[in-house]
Amino acid sequence: MFAGRSDELVALEKTLFQTKHGNPTHFLIDGERGIGKSSLLLNLTWAAKGEVKPLENPQNFNFITVSVCLGPSHTYSDIVQSIASELSRQISAKAQVKEFARSAWEFIKKWELGGIRYREGAKEVLRDTELVEDLSFAIAESLKNLGSEVDGVLILIDEADKLPVSANLGTFVKLLTERLKLRGCDRVCIGLAGLTAVKERLRKSHESSLRLFKIFALDRLSMKDCATAIQRGLEAAKKKNGFDVSITPDAEESLSFITEGYPHFIQQFAYCAFDADDDNNIDVEDVQKGAYGEAGALKQLGLKYFEKQFFEQIGSDEYRQVLRVMARHFDDWVTKAVIRKEATAIKASTLDNALAALKSRGVMVAKPGTKGTYKLPSRSFAVWIRAYTQTEELIGGSGSETEEQTQ
Ligand SMILES: Nc1ncnc2c1ncn2[C@@H]1O[C@H](COP(=O)(O)OP(=O)(O)OP(=O)(O)O)[C@@H](O)[C@H]1O
Ligand SMILES: [Mg+2]
Structure with a gap:
């Protein structure tokens, strides 16, 4: 059911082509929740593995493709470990791999068999650079060994925004790319995907890591x-x-x-x-x-994506009224004066409380350096509020308790 995204796919295919010829560009796909980041990565994976024909490249690709998905509890060593394990599995799956390429991946066994634990807190903690040293050696040896049998290695990390800053993803990418370059291994491409917050995380982890990436900001479909x-x-x-x-x-x-x-x-x-x-x-x-309908699309989307913002945190219908006014402006900045003018049914004191509460609960974003200007955190949230509000009007509202009553 995948539609559109041909510009992005063609550009990503070019990246694969360049990687195959020793000139990789790493990339970062960012965009709102549900905009299609994982789906785009999946389509790219199929093309990279040669399972589907590329859109423009005349020949099928043959990349070793490694996809990992990490979460908030993962650390730097988890990043290295999961990429290394998955890569070794993918490489071993290639029947042609000769024995000495396999031996390049022996270091994985060390932690899998409990010899050396690449884990924080354990006795034999290896430093960041040592971990990456092992990984870059194994990748370089394997690619040397496989020669032109494969086009290269594509490493994909989805939901990269979920990794904590302390996992140092930016440093990892920076170190790995540098080590690979030093080893003359130039057929590895790294792709990340995540919510827009991922850029800030990378920057915090390593000041210049963001410069390594070509950024694809996914927008809505036509x-x-x-x-x-x-x-x-x-x-x-x-x-x-x-x-x-x-x-x-x-x-x-x-x-x-x-x-x-x-x-x-x-x-x-x-x-x-x-x-x-x-x-x-x-x-x-x-x-x-x-x-x-009762279990209709709006209800489903609300439960899946926006419940926390719209229902759980906002007990009062008046507060929700403020959000409805905000939604008229999608995710543009709106001043308090405009909100006051448009939310006519809300008392001035309630409006002040509402704005403070919505801001502190992360339901609205305050403009940095400007007093009294706000926006909704995403455009899709605004689109949903607009559509959902229509339902409430159709079915006669969702109750009228005030924030004071719910407190
Ligand atoms: N180009 C597309 N054409 C049709 N459907 C799509 C397209 N992209 C995504 N979808 C559909 O939209 C939904 C969300 O897509 P996906 O999971 O890829 O988004 P995401 O950006 O990775 O979301 P999240 O931020 O939650 O990880 C899925 O049901 C997917 O099938
Ligand atoms: Mg996703």
């Missing part, structure tokens, strides 16, 4: 791409279920319109419209039912 994603979904359903389901042009337009090009919204709204349909022809009514 209306045409939304339509393609919907059509692909219907084709996939036909294959699976064995019967045809069509969609009226109005319904398709309405889906693209309501989702504003956010891929995770498109998947959810389209799925719910499909579910609401009972005559194998999705029309505008099905879209509405699927969107605003």
Whole structure:
């Protein structure tokens, strides 16, 4: 059901091509939650492994591709360890690997068998540089050994924003690329993906690490791409279920319109419209039912992505009212004067409390260096609030307790 992103995929394929020819550019894919970072990485992985034809490159690629996903509890040594283990598995899977390339990866066994523990707090802690030294040696030896049998190595770290600053991802990338260069190993490409916060994390970890990356900032899909994603979904359903389901042009337009090009919204709204349909022809009514129904798309998205921001932290409907006003401006900066003017039903003192609370709970962002100017943390949150507010209006609101009452 993947649609669009051809500019990004072609550019990433060029990066693979350059890596194959000894001139790698590392890359960073960043964007809002659900914008399609992991999906793009997955498509790139298929192309890199030669499982699908590249969009423009005339020949299939043959990269050793390593994908790791790390979390908030991981450390620097976990980064090295998981990449090393996965790489060694991928390389061993190549039947042609000769014995001495395998021996390059012997160091992994040391920690896997409990000989040396590459773990903080343990006795035999190795320094950051030593860890990377081992890893770079193993990669360089393996690539030397494999020669032109493979195009190179592609290392992908998804959800890189989740790693704590203390895991020093920036330092890791900097050290690894430098060590590889010193060893004359120039066919390794590193790709990261994560929420926008990842850039700050990298900068904090190593001042110049961000300069190593070409940045792909993912934006929403175009209306045409939304339509393609919907059509692909219907084709996939036909294959699976064995019967045809069509969609009226109005319904398709309405889906693209309501989702504003956010891929995770498109998947959810389209799925719910499909579910609401009972005559194998999705029309505008099905879209509405699927969107605003009791277990509809808006509810689902709210529970999956925004519950913390909109429900859990904001007990008062008045506070939510402030968010609705903010959502009219998407993720633009809005001054307090404008909010006051537009949120006419809210008392001045309540507004002050609301702004302070929303800010401290991270539901709104205050403009640095400017007093009394705020924005919502993401545009997709605004799009969801706008659509959700319509539901509340349709079904008659969600209660009117005040923040004071809930406290
Ligand atoms: N280009 C696309 N075309 C159609 N559907 C897409 C596209 N990109 C992503 N999706 C769908 O949108 C949803 C979210 O995508 P994905 O998980 O890749 O986003 P993400 O940016 O990695 O999210 P997160 O920030 O939560 O990790 C998935 O259901 C995916 O199938
Ligand atoms: Mg993801």
